[in-house]
Amino acid sequence: MKRSSFIRKCFEYAAQGSILSRLFVSKAAATPEGYNASKHYYGMGIQVDKCIGCGRCVEACKEENDVPRVPFFFRTWVERYTIRKKGEVTVQNIDRGEAVVESAAEKDILRSFFVPKLCNQCDNPPCVQVCPVGATFKTEDGVILVDEDRCIGCRYCIQACPYGARYLHPEKQTADKCTFCYHRITKGLLPACVEVCPTQARIFGDVRSSASPLARFKRMNKMHVLKPFLNTEPKVSYSGLDGEVR
Amino acid sequence: MVRAIVPPSMRDEQVHRDSTVAKEMSRTVRYAGSEECAACHAEYTVKQGGYHKNLSCGTCHGPGKGHVDDPTETKPVPPRKREFCALCHAYNPSRPTGFPQINPVIHNPLKPCVNCHNPHDPKPSRVPRECEACHAEIARTKAVSPHVLLECTTCHAVPQQHKVAPRAVKATIPGERQFCGKCHSTDSKAQHTPKVDLATHGEKYLCWQCHYPHMPEIE
Numbered sequence: 001m002k003r004s005s006f007i008r009k010c011f012e013y014a015a016q017g018s019i020l021s022r023l024f025v026s027k028a029a030a031t032p033e034g035y036n037a038s039k040h041y042y043g044m045g046i047q048v049d050k051c052i053g054c055g056r057c058v059e060a061c062k063e064e065n066d067v068p069r070v071p072f073f074f075r076t077w078v079e080r081y082t083i084r085k086k087g088e089v090t091v092q093n094i095d096r097g098e099a100v101v102e103s104a105a106e107k108d109i110l111r112s113f114f115v116p117k118l119c120n121q122c123d124n125p126p127c128v129q130v131c132p133v134g135a136t137f138k139t140e141d142g143v144i145l146v147d148e149d150r151c152i153g154c155r156y157c158i159q160a161c162p163y164g165a166r167y168l169h170p171e172k173q174t175a176d177k178c179t180f181c182y183h184r185i186t187k188g189l190l191p192a193c194v195e196v197c198p199t200q201a202r203i204f205g206d207v208r209s210s211a212s213p214l215a216r217f218k219r220m221n222k223m224h225v226l227k228p229f230l231n232t233e234p235k236v237s238y239s240g241l242d243g244e245v246r
Numbered sequence: 247m248v249r250a251i252v253p254p255s256m257r258d259e260q261v262h263r264d265s266t267v268a269k270e271m272s273r274t275v276r277y278a279g280s281e282e283c284a285a286c287h288a289e290y291t292v293k294q295g296g297y298h299k300n301l302s303c304g305t306c307h308g309p310g311k312g313h314v315d316d317p318t319e320t321k322p323v324p325p326r327k328r329e330f331c332a333l334c335h336a337y338n339p340s341r342p343t344g345f346p347q348i349n350p351v352i353h354n355p356l357k358p359c360v361n362c363h364n365p366h367d368p369k370p371s372r373v374p375r376e377c378e379a380c381h382a383e384i385a386r387t388k389a390v391s392p393h394v395l396l397e398c399t400t401c402h403a404v405p406q407q408h409k410v411a412p413r414a415v416k417a418t419i420p421g422e423r424q425f426c427g428k429c430h431s432t433d434s435k436a437q438h439t440p441k442v443d444l445a446t447h448g449e450k451y452l453c454w455q456c457h458y459p460h461m462p463e464i465e
Contacts, residue, residue: 035271037267049342050342051342052334052338052341052342052345053338053340053341054333054334055333056305056333056334060277060304060309063276063277063308063309064275064276064277064309065273080340081340082340109339112339112340113340113342114340114341134259134262137259137263137266139263139267145263145266145267145270146266147262147263147265147266148266148269149262149265149266150262150266179270182267182270182271182273183270183271183272183273183274183275184275184277186271187275189275189277189279190279192276192277192304195277195279195280195302195304195305196277196302196304196305197305198298198300198301198305198334199300199345200300
């Protein structure tokens, strides 16, 4: 190819891209009517004392979000903590078939409970900081999303997440994580895990609202977040959280 | 010049973000939400007063958006198997105290739960009101114990006069080891009960002097 024709083609290509992306992107970016992201800032409250470890949330999440059905990919999962008298702590993921239910007659168990976990939608998210291509970002309403088309599958964010909330999607080869069911919440529905929780262990809402189930929950309980010393400022907060929970 | 040539998606990451947000928003909703269910199934008012009042329809019936969009073609499947109810109600020492739990092995084996319990208004088995009125603590304890299905009168003979003068006339308590042995001795025919050899176990004591019959240790 001649130099002049190469340069001409380059210009053509760039001009095309400019026009096409203007056409397509502006269409795709049109938000559904009646939804104003700036009026929301989402968060979740979790009542550890209410979780019965039934795994309905995990099931519903996988169903709603097409999470691979194999038991090591999760957007949300439930951990079972067993604390023994000598201080030994066992953590099992109930949906990975790890949870062997000990007999209550096992005398050295001090206490045992379930902790539901998901992406904490940090206000200061480490995953966003480390992404080399800017594929993961915080939306105006406070949810951390991954741009599947931009993600290069380098796994930095999976390493950086202190809560283990991300995984590499085996088919798409891109990072995947909880989105608070963004397609549901923007239509005024609850996230699937909150919708199906039989004991209302999960409470979803707007962290800025002053009168909502989430606001009341945070007012009436002693709240805690996971790994507060990391200054990630999670928007998922827990009541009744045991000090052993990591 | 450069601004005209370079596409906006390469200049401004907000373009990508907006398209990702739009893409996320356009995903398919699968779980319809109870309000949509109530629009047609208003007859399920029975659920409103019961222990399952806060359960979303989707918790048991699964994702229902397909049924909402096309009520005749797509039907949600009601779970009928014991294993499904046991997901929440099987005994697990990590579950919060007081949450109704059963041992799926010994609890009325082989019958689907719906035979006895209405899932839209489930009721726990109850100690008779006339006993519970005074013995509420025992009633609560027994309700979550392996002995939950035993009637009070299985072990206690209650004279009519006990209800009038409870301290003067007492209900009986089992006075011999063989009484518990009916289910718990090695030669008993009862199934799924922990068994001991009465000849060697427990020496001179009556069973209830070591074991609390209203909340016996789980095997």
